[in-house]
Amino acid sequence: MLNNPGMERQDIEVFLTLAEELHFARTAERLRLAPASISQTIRKLERRFGAPLFTRTTRRVDLTPLGRQLLDDLGPAYARVQAAIERAVTAGRGETGELRLGYMSAAVARRVLTLIDAVRGHVPGIQVNIIETALADLYGPLRRAEVDLSVLPLPVAEPDLTVGPVLLSETALLAVSTTHPLARRAPVTTDDLAEQTFLFAQGLPEYWVEHHLPTTRSTARVTTLPGFQEMLAYAASGHGVALVGAQVEQLYPRPNLTCLPIEGGPTFDYALVWRTDDLSPPAATFLHHAQTHRT
Template identity: 90%
Template sequence: MERQDIEVFLTLGEELHFARTAERLRLAPASISQTIKKLERRFGAPLFTRTTRRVGLTPLGRQLLDDLGPAYRQVEAAIERAITAGRGETGELRLGYMSAAVARRMLALIDTVRGHAPGIRVDIRETALSDLYGPLRRAEVDLSVLPLPVTEPDLTVGPVLLSETALLAVSASHPLARRAPVTADHLTEQTFLFAQGLPGYWVEHHLPLARSAVSVTTLPGFQEMLAYAASGHGVAVVGAQVEQFYPRPNLACLPMEGGSTFDYALVWRTDDLSPPAAAFLRHVVSSGRPPTL
């Protein structure tokens, strides 16, 4: 029996109605009748009883339905599992992320991907600003959502998941707190706060307005940056999410001239993209443009 013959027989055995079977399989009603007649010739006996009012299974038809149905469903399930595995849509995926806004965006994407690839089990892990590339390089995660730029020879940058406006975090009592937007002239001789361990190119990229006479102080991490800025010991370039997710009583976040942004993209080890990670990337790309904060 060919696959279509099996599908026609099983569907008619469930529906017991030629027109509904044809509609369900998107075939012509005449094709359903021809297939059943062909099968009945092969088996040498009727599979269905037909009257003007109803269609029923003969004892042979009932026996074939009971024997064939479960076996066919097992075959279909095996084929589907093989296709899913071949596409990488099964297995464990470890995702790294940094910041609350990225987590919210990523969790929404995970829900979408699970709807298309339920065989992928996703484990999420937070990454510290002071150790951006460590989890990837130590193979603790398969993909990580990191703030750009990422210019590392062993890492590949993929699609952007989130873009947010860059703001200047200062103490509420800082003279700059009364100025908006902040211009390059306002930033002369300011001390900029950054997390330790960030590449020089990353720091330079996020100092777009500080063109002269500035200094940089590095601190253990992001929370320390905010604490120093709130206490007047420097200024920090931060994303717009700080106002929503990391507010502090004495911290002001100011718009800056130039409209710079923080962009967060998926990054992976160039020579080590697992099948589940590749499947996740495919679904991310098909999900549309990234949101902006």
């Protein structure tokens, strides 16, 4: 019936609304049409079907048996069509759907979960799944489309990735063994760090390493390890020093590890990042609310 060229969408809306209101003037008001237009549409439909759909008197409008049959057949079908259209519009606006959000540290996870709760309060139709990613595979999950957005430590200078709002800034500390000569110094200065062996995860871009080195690249030695836990283990055993976030001692405590402030107060800044040519509607909606609710 919905595809019948003799019954257009407005015809259907007029019939269904009049069947509910049983009053021509109220139907015209609801549909914002002239009363004469309602009467003309109903007459056109009755000519199409070859029989009256409504009985009219000066006091009352009622459905005829044919009108009741048409209502019973057409009403549910039209409701399903309208619901399908609404779902498509909502999905297109990014108000429904699944969002896979990557994060790579427990400190970031706290901020991410708070943000997810705030976004869900405004857009409950988005389902957000968080996925932990590895420091040694910083951009891999995004590039393999395993996540739609990822919270990554800056800088990110990749031509296929776009950087969005910063969600968290965390003071950078120097993780050293409790027996290390620097362990009793606070804050640690740039001069103190000359000739130290700095521990970084494997696979990090050279520009990222240079950005976070608190001393010049020419005076620092860099050792790369499989991941973050290995960095902490090596630092705790006195085989180098590692740059870590301020919450490491609380979140990853080790008996032989201490974290020292660094003169100048460097930070780790974490921002939302996505594939430049592939931002889904749910991801775009999440980004919008992330910018609104960032602290």
